[in-house]
Amino acid sequence: MIAHSIFFYFFSLITIVSAIMVTVSKNTVHSVFFLILGFISVSCLFIMIGAEFLGMVMLIVYVGAVAVLFLFVVMMLNVAQQGNEIFQNSRYTHLPVGLIIGLIIFFELIIVVSGWKYKPDIISSNSINFDSNLTNTHSIGMVLYTEYIHLFQLSGMILLVAMVGAIVLTFKKRSGIKRQSYIEQISREKISGVSLVNVDSYKGVKIDD
Amino acid sequence: MENINFVLPEIFISLSIMFLLIVGVFKKNSSSLIYSLSVITLIISLGLIINFPGKEEIYLFNDSYKIDELSILMKIITILSGIFVLVSSYNYTKLEKIFNIEYSILILCSILGMLVMISSYDLIVFYIGLELQSLSLYVLAAFNRNNIKSSEAGLKYFVLSALSSGLLLYGCSLIYGFSGSTNFSLIAENIFSSEYGNVFGLVFILAGLAFKISAVPFHMWAPDVYEGSPTSVTLFFAIVPKVAALTVFIRFLYVPFLSLIDQWQPIIIFLALASMIFGAVAAIGQKNLKRLIAYSSIGHMGYALAGLAVGTNSGIQNSIIYICIYLIMNLGIFCCLFMMKRNNKFYDNLDDLSGLSKNHPIISLSLLILLFSLAGIPPLAGFFAKFYIFISVIEQSMYFLAIVGLVSTVVSAFYYLRVIKIIYFDPPVEQYDQTKYLGLKISLALSTILMLLYFIYPSGLINLVSKINII
Numbered sequence: 001m002i003a004h005s006i007f008f009y010f011f012s013l014i015t016i017v018s019a020i021m022v023t024v025s026k027n028t029v030h031s032v033f034f035l036i037l038g039f040i041s042v043s044c045l046f047i048m049i050g051a052e053f054l055g056m057v058m059l060i061v062y063v064g065a066v067a068v069l070f071l072f073v074v075m076m077l078n079v080a081q082q083g084n085e086i087f088q089n090s091r092y093t094h095l096p097v098g099l100i101i102g103l104i105i106f107f108e109l110i111i112v113v114s115g116w117k118y119k120p121d122i123i124s125s126n127s128i129n130f131d132s133n134l135t136n137t138h139s140i141g142m143v144l145y146t147e148y149i150h151l152f153q154l155s156g157m158i159l160l161v162a163m164v165g166a167i168v169l170t171f172k173k174r175s176g177i178k179r180q181s182y183i184e185q186i187s188r189e190k191i192s193g194v195s196l197v198n199v200d201s202y203k204g205v206k207i208d209d
Numbered sequence: 210m211e212n213i214n215f216v217l218p219e220i221f222i223s224l225s226i227m228f229l230l231i232v233g234v235f236k237k238n239s240s241s242l243i244y245s246l247s248v249i250t251l252i253i254s255l256g257l258i259i260n261f262p263g264k265e266e267i268y269l270f271n272d273s274y275k276i277d278e279l280s281i282l283m284k285i286i287t288i289l290s291g292i293f294v295l296v297s298s299y300n301y302t303k304l305e306k307i308f309n310i311e312y313s314i315l316i317l318c319s320i321l322g323m324l325v326m327i328s329s330y331d332l333i334v335f336y337i338g339l340e341l342q343s344l345s346l347y348v349l350a351a352f353n354r355n356n357i358k359s360s361e362a363g364l365k366y367f368v369l370s371a372l373s374s375g376l377l378l379y380g381c382s383l384i385y386g387f388s389g390s391t392n393f394s395l396i397a398e399n400i401f402s403s404e405y406g407n408v409f410g411l412v413f414i415l416a417g418l419a420f421k422i423s424a425v426p427f428h429m430w431a432p433d434v435y436e437g438s439p440t441s442v443t444l445f446f447a448i449v450p451k452v453a454a455l456t457v458f459i460r461f462l463y464v465p466f467l468s469l470i471d472q473w474q475p476i477i478i479f480l481a482l483a484s485m486i487f488g489a490v491a492a493i494g495q496k497n498l499k500r501l502i503a504y505s506s507i508g509h510m511g512y513a514l515a516g517l518a519v520g521t522n523s524g525i526q527n528s529i530i531y532i533c534i535y536l537i538m539n540l541g542i543f544c545c546l547f548m549m550k551r552n553n554k555f556y557d558n559l560d561d562l563s564g565l566s567k568n569h570p571i572i573s574l575s576l577l578i579l580l581f582s583l584a585g586i587p588p589l590a591g592f593f594a595k596f597y598i599f600i601s602v603i604e605q606s607m608y609f610l611a612i613v614g615l616v617s618t619v620v621s622a623f624y625y626l627r628v629i630k631i632i633y634f635d636p637p638v639e640q641y642d643q644t645k646y647l648g649l650k651i652s653l654a655l656s657t658i659l660m661l662l663y664f665i666y667p668s669g670l671i672n673l674v675s676k677i678n679i680i
Contacts, residue, residue: 010628013342032331046638059443062656101260108409109409111405112383112405112406112409115404115405115406116387116404116406147271148272148333149270150216150270150274150334151333151334151337153223154325154334154337154338154341156335157223157226157318157321157341158340158341160226160227160230161315161318161341161344161345161348162344164230164311164314164318164348165315165344165347166344167311168309168311168315168348168352169348169351169363176404
């Protein structure tokens with residue numbers, strides 16, 4: 001039990017510190033690395049409470065795909081330099097307004113959290129069918145493809161729209177580019193590809209492409 | 210399995226989207242074919258909705274999807290306006306070189322998202338529908354990517370809309386945390402205003418929704434996006450998503466948050482007042498017709514929200530009537546914009562309208578009728594729309610809301626009348642091309658005649674919405 005709480009506080013501390021460092025660090029590449037560290041420690045926390053599927057998905061999706069994508073964007077666009085320039089040149093004109101709104105929302109959140117009451121009777125624990133023999137993956141799959149099938153399919157539609165949208169906005173038909181055509185390559189015959197030429201001596205051949 | 214019959218329109222549209230994509234990939238130069246096939250898809254799904262089996266309330270997928278009078282009516286309106294948008298803007302999309310196969314497919318996708326939003330009875334379903342709809346709209350706004358203004362519109366809309374979706378999602382998570390469910394009827398049972406978390410979540414959700422219908426103070430994106438996007442997309446933006454967003458407003462306010470009415474009523478009244486005043490005042494100095502329509506749509510959303518603020522069935526019904534009439538008027542105005550074409554170039558500034566009546570008397574006459582209707586001058590339909598709203602506001606003795614609404618109607622009449630003055634009394638500019646495209650002519654004629662002759666048979670629309678009883 002003590003080891004458990006030691007690990008819990010260790011990972012939570014890493015999460016909080018890296019979350020703060022994401023916003024504080026001046027170099028954007030460092031922020032992305034801190035973001036990745038935060039994701040990793042959150043996934044460790046997930047694994048600690050027994051949600052191993054969520055923890056692994058978090059690793060694969062957020063660390064494996066999203067954060068690396070961020071890193072690519074930051075490095076390719078050289079945001080690291082530009083961002084610093086913007087940050088230094090601005091004379092903090094929006095800072096007071098942002099600070100006031102941020103403080104108001106912060107205090108309101110404190111009121112919300114302090115007004116929170118634990119409701120043990122909102123869902124009785126008897127109504128939840130809990131089978132300890134089932135793995136996480138299995139039980140998520142059981143509801144995902146039955147009760148939430150419409151949401152699952154609609155999420156698929158969203159991904160389709162995202163794909164179509166990305167293609168629409170970036171695909172350009174360029175003219176004057178020689179593209180590879182597999183069908184043409186495969187269906188070439190000997191007659192069209194090879195020609196026998198009688199070469200006169202000391203004259204050479206004229207090749208036209 | 211019997212559930213599938215009830216979501217047949219949605220399934221049909223999603224299958225057609227995939228089918229049309231495949232046709233577009235494998236058949237060269239099939240833009241025109243896909244455009245007409247999408248219109249046919251919408252017509253068939255309209256038929257499926259009208260022939261809906263059973264008229265009682267139906268809950269599907271663990272009560273997360275609701276089909277009732279409200280959702281059927283709003284789906285019919287959404288699909289009908291989608292059909293008219295596609296039919297009337299056919300020529301425009303062809304000439305503006307945005308006639309890709311994806312254009313009509315993306316419109317289908319966003320209509321699918323709206324249908325899901327309209328029927329949603331659960332926070333997750335609602336959010337998924339909203340994302341499907343707005344993702345397609347981001348791409349549509351930036352569709353003319355060779356035009357810098359269109360790209361700017363797309364980026365602006367994307368950033369601001371993503372922010373508002375974030376707010377909305379945060380509100381949803383607060384509501385879920387404090388009430389213990391994502392289902393609307395379960396939330397309604399477990400929500401109490403004594404807990405600040407609920408009120409907080411409510412405010413966040415309302416802010417996110419107000420952004421989607423561009424109500425003041427969440428309106429900043431509307432003029433730029435309306436001006437920058439291609440006109441056919443602007444037409445789509447101006448009418449179709451508003452229907453879905455208004456339905457979601459009705460659902461949220463009157464199902465899960467009904468017991469918080471004391472909390473949300475001042476918020477909605479403020480949104481309505483601010484939108485009405487801002488829409489009337491800010492449109493005065495505009496030089497571009499699309500921007501002017503953006504500001505006028507902000508004002509009109511204010512009136513629709515005023516109907517929702519009163520908290521009675523008649524208020525809801527009158528809001529729905531208002532939005533119906535509003536979208537028919539806007540359809541007509543945009544049809545006129547599609548007709549202002551000279552040498553394959555479209556014009557959308559106020560100066561380009563100058564002296565239109567000399568060369569194009571019929572277009573000018575329909576613009577006159579539509580603008581008078583937008584201004585709310587009797588006996589045109591726009592007057593009745595505002596009249597119904599004011600009746601239900603005054604019935605609940607909210608006199609301040611009614612007075613501000615009347616004053617801003619008078620102020621907004623100024624800029625509508627100025628457009629009419631430019632059309633009829635200013636020196637004429639060069640003649641525009643004659644429109645040969647039949648779909649455009651029919652859309653314009655239909656919307657003008659409906660606005661002109663609404664007063665003969667107003668009970669048709671009233672009977673249609675009178676079946677909707679939420680409270």
